[in-house]
Amino acid sequence: MKTIFLAESERHVRDALRLLLEQQTELTITGEARSAESLLAQVCQHPPDLILLDWNLPGLHPQRLIPTLRECCPSAQLIALSVKPEDETGAKAYGVDGFVSKQLQAEELLACLQTICLKSQP
Template sequence: MNKTKVRVLIVDDQPQVRSALRLLLQVKLGAATVGEAGDLEQALELVGVEQPDLVLLDWELPAQGGGAALSELRTVCPGLAVIALSSKPEARRDALAAGADAFVSKGEPPERLMDSVGDCYRRS
């Protein structure tokens, strides 16, 4: 990656998923995790304050779902790169149609996520 450290916000309702993603990003990419949010309200607050380069967004986020969350995040921070994550590979079409920059199934190898983060970061 040709910039400094990529600044990532992780949005997932499961603390253990957030922790695993943070560790993976730090070890594999040297990324700076600027925050973790368990719901959309926390995510919106952190996006406004921290101005991350990209967001890893749980597409199955309870209460609002990924599409609504993506729309609200982009309202707060237009042009924000967002990678949708889901344990349901069939959500790929909906996530990309809603405007996610990339989609990664939680069942895919970690390298797939790292490649997507790198691609999105280079485009930003």
């Protein structure tokens, strides 16, 4: 079972992700944050397997946030979420493991997450 952490600034998006992911028996949500500070405070103490990261999460620019997450959660997969497809290039340049559009339907989102998770398995 994979543990997952939701870092999303918009409550309605966070709620929708939680509802969707709670239905997946192979995933356990370990926490939620709406800011970079809250995210770091929680995941550095209890690193999850996967972090769904709002690309526009307030509090810390991704250029600084991604390396900090890599330092405190070296084995966690980082999946960037954004409504803007053009953010994918920057997200991958900063070192995320995957990028998912917030505009995807639920089934497409789950398929993307599964593909990204499978790529990281030995």
